[in-house]
Amino acid sequence: MKHPDFLDNRDFTGEDKKRPSTMSMDTSYQALEGAVKKLSEIASTRHDPRYLQEYIKTGINMAQSD
DSSP, X not given: OOOXXXXXXXXXXXXXXXXXXXXXXXXXXHHHHHHHHHHHHHHOSSSOHHHHHHHHHHHHHHHHOO
């Protein structure tokens, strides 16, 4: 399965990195994004780590929602 190109432009919150954000990303979000990327690269042995990043991002978003 080909990796969708649009996922390359997303940060861990699912926001488009190329679109100007209305709020600035503070260092805690940047640290979390880095941790998600590092974890997915370590844990993904057979598949593209970006798929695991998307699963983790979804879980984070779910945990932060009402």
